[in-house]
Amino acid sequence: MQNNAKIGIIGGDMRQLSLSRRLSENGFEVAVWGLARGDIGGAVRCTDWRSSVEKSSAVILPLGAFKDGKYVINSSLGGEGVPLAELLYIMPKDAILLCPSPDGVVKRSTANHNIAVLDYFNSEELQIKNAIPTAEGAIEIAMRELPITINGSRLLVCGYGRIGKILSTLLEKLGAKVYVCARSESDLAYIEAAGNIPVSYTDNTFMCTAKMVDAVFNTVPARIIDKTVIENMSRCKLMVDLASGDGGIDFSAAEKSGIKCIHALALPGKVAPVTAGEILADSIYTMLLKKGVLPNQ
Amino acid sequence: MQNNAKIGIIGGDMRQLSLSRRLSENGFEVAVWGLARGDIGGAVRCTDWRSSVEKSSAVILPLGAFKDGKYVINSSLGGEGVPLAELLYIMPKDAILLCPSPDGVVKRSTANHNIAVLDYFNSEELQIKNAIPTAEGAIEIAMRELPITINGSRLLVCGYGRIGKILSTLLEKLGAKVYVCARSESDLAYIEAAGNIPVSYTDNTFMCTAKMVDAVFNTVPARIIDKTVIENMSRCKLMVDLASGDGGIDFSAAEKSGIKCIHALALPGKVAPVTAGEILADSIYTMLLKKGVLPNQ
């Protein structure tokens, strides 16, 4: 439990600008380095990343950090990056490292330095909140790519998790006839209760549905929309794959059938970076409070 | 697996009328006894309950059977009831007894007779489907009892399970400002995503919310709305308790505060018996198919 807590923010885009403003508004001393140009509120910019990190109770790394397998955090302003090893060496003992989806290397390295590592990206709450910008991004793609309106179109949403729930509701509100695939009986009952049309994968209504829809949104990270399904489609003009990894659509089969496919990942940061930054800030702020990193009174 | 399957229906109201029509339409031989007056479609009425039960592959008992602790099924037309013991004695071996929420006595008795007992009421799917007539019933009560419109009112829904989800969505669509209490962070995030206002029990926003709402709908079977909460309410005119058992509201405290309370149980059968019967029929039909009790081709 400490007062006058300092937070270091290393690298980042418009989302970290929101985060800097929010944390400094809330009474933290915030020192940023390598953050994109823009309004950082009451935070200060450091020219040397070490000034940002020293004496900080917590250091926040940007989304996408270490994705490339290189353990270096890049500055959004260019120039040399920050090696993880050196960062951990300079961070105060007992400080907290906030890192999105830390892998085994990051977990072991921080443990070796007696530094707690927190994954701020994989909280259920943040993922639910991110489902709204994701759904809006998917709708924007459909509005841009389809030669018909959402209103009056027939659409298929595969999966009824966080994104599937919110996306299917929004599409129905815009006047589409929305078919939603799910596996469990209780999801199928909820889909019907929400005013959409439940489709089970197991029976042949899935094939009939695929045949007549104008577009497909996939949220399931498994090969749901395979060659057989695609060859059966006769009206579909667009498929938007929102599932991570390799997605759930056989892209090459779709291409052969002349159906445009878009694998749309990480939509919140792309379509609504300020909203995505606020969602991040909410989530990180709550995490800091829970760990006893409190702002000044 | 058997053909020409006969189904016996013993007792029941408008819901079992729907069920009789639906099962006979679907190709079953249906023999009913003690069922309320009304259209039973292609089913036949038996004057002796034994004719209904003999040679039946499945026997369906009405909702509310054995609730009183007496193991007798009453006819809706009056007269003597059917003792469970005698029923089981006459049912064919390997037949199925469909009974809502069977208790220990029923389970042991059927086991002794080599009869499978199926609880057709406690399926997740049926409960989700029943949440719609329950929510409409709760809305009807609020429309009848409140001197204000739902549109523009401030309402509190406690709990975000099956009923809470559907009720809060409908109230919001009717133009109310809907506050929803839930325990988990992920439910609170979903409540916000759905356009309602999330309220946590733990902080004092719960008390502030209780103070300003015009009505409360409770779905949680635990004493959520206790004396302290009620004494804090200054505008509330109505509380509708949809939770089973003793409900979640301190009714005597509410009465003292001059707040009308209605403990509204088993709404689907009361407010929309035909819809409730169709939901039941869907559920029972699926159960019979899964157990290999198939209609004639």
Added chain:
Amino acid sequence: MQNNAKIGIIGGDMRQLSLSRRLSENGFEVAVWGLARGDIGGAVRCTDWRSSVEKSSAVILPLGAFKDGKYVINSSLGGEGVPLAELLYIMPKDAILLCPSPDGVVKRSTANHNIAVLDYFNSEELQIKNAIPTAEGAIEIAMRELPITINGSRLLVCGYGRIGKILSTLLEKLGAKVYVCARSESDLAYIEAAGNIPVSYTDNTFMCTAKMVDAVFNTVPARIIDKTVIENMSRCKLMVDLASGDGGIDFSAAEKSGIKCIHALALPGKVAPVTAGEILADSIYTMLLKKGVLPNQ
């Protein structure tokens, strides 16, 4: 233009209670007589109606005044009423009489006394606002009378004026399939744009629609639902007539066909008197300001 304006309120129910509270909150001196028991805020109750009227800048008569053709305003508390002639005699010259739907007799009498008469009931704005409690009242009736849920039902709304627009939108939000009849091409286009199903009176889709709906809501004050239409209905269980005067339904033909009919008039005051009172108060308050009857500063 006068200060310290006094307003007299003669007779009335829960709606006039709202009105009294609102006008006194807004700085008027309010003197009521013959008003139902209940909270009148800062207003004062007079035992003699003359005290309420004398020196008042405006006198407000209750809804329903003079409907019976007798020109006497009754007290809601019983006892003798106030004859119009005597009221006008006692009212200050240049005062304003606020009267719902004044007829020729009222107009001539007030003119003879140099008193301006204002119809506070027939403003477009008030009628639009009243469409919400009217629509909720109609939905309450349907929820109470139909053995099925609104969700999933097929409903016919006749007319697309103020009530038809709002009622059809709410029914659709509750999950019904809503058919709406209208005469003009532009109304039919709006109905479709709003997500409902447009039905023209002129072609035979009207008859096909009537045949298959579960309930009808009429808002057109003309015999739309005649014997031929009613005899063609095969599923309809309820008709709610919201049109004034004789309504638009052949009630005796409906009765013969076993369809329950409810002629539901003046719903706002019945189903949501507090909301109806607030709508009235808004409307009257605006009218007073426009006429230069201003509250104290």
Added chain:
Amino acid sequence: MQNNAKIGIIGGDMRQLSLSRRLSENGFEVAVWGLARGDIGGAVRCTDWRSSVEKSSAVILPLGAFKDGKYVINSSLGGEGVPLAELLYIMPKDAILLCPSPDGVVKRSTANHNIAVLDYFNSEELQIKNAIPTAEGAIEIAMRELPITINGSRLLVCGYGRIGKILSTLLEKLGAKVYVCARSESDLAYIEAAGNIPVSYTDNTFMCTAKMVDAVFNTVPARIIDKTVIENMSRCKLMVDLASGDGGIDFSAAEKSGIKCIHALALPGKVAPVTAGEILADSIYTMLLKKGVLPNQ
């Protein structure tokens, strides 16, 4: 009244492709010239425009024809255009010319040739139907340009005509807080009844609203959003002007304030050409039938 009616279509884009398909599906003989590449269904393409026009009961000109003040219809495939004078000379007497928004020159020329001219664009019905693709196009722009989600944003819609009504409803369904400006009391009452926030131009709530919104959609063809309003805006990042002619926004003042402005005209044909073509086809088909130009049986 004639059978085997031939329709000539001169020039056009994806919308006229829909039109060609629809009219030939409905039994007309359709001869097109100068139409963009794509599926024309059972219609035939003519290499000489005269073959398309000769013996036709009706000739349909594309949207945008004669906008430039030159009375020549261009082919979408390039090459020489069709002069109006020559077209009228070749068209059969008593034939019908379907032309969008014909000006004085077109009206006089057709009258001189005894040819009826019909404006298929300015029907109330078509304009209402076009409001849906227009609203979706405006939403797509906002989703693309704003760094925040529609959900949770504060938006101002100026005008409550066809587009204002549908756009404000859709934005509200997507979770925005929508302020709508209108002039008449009855529009303001409808706006509130629809769940949006009514704003009058006359009082200073208009300025307060302008100050706090994130984006503005204008539908009024009058300088509503002038320099004073714009200088007062502190959060606004985007203005979409949907009003024809010069629009209603002072674009140069907006540019100085750093607010992005998009004057978005003719959205249906741009964002949803297939839907726009179907709307056109519906409208033209109805017009032809009313004029007695009937397809073959």
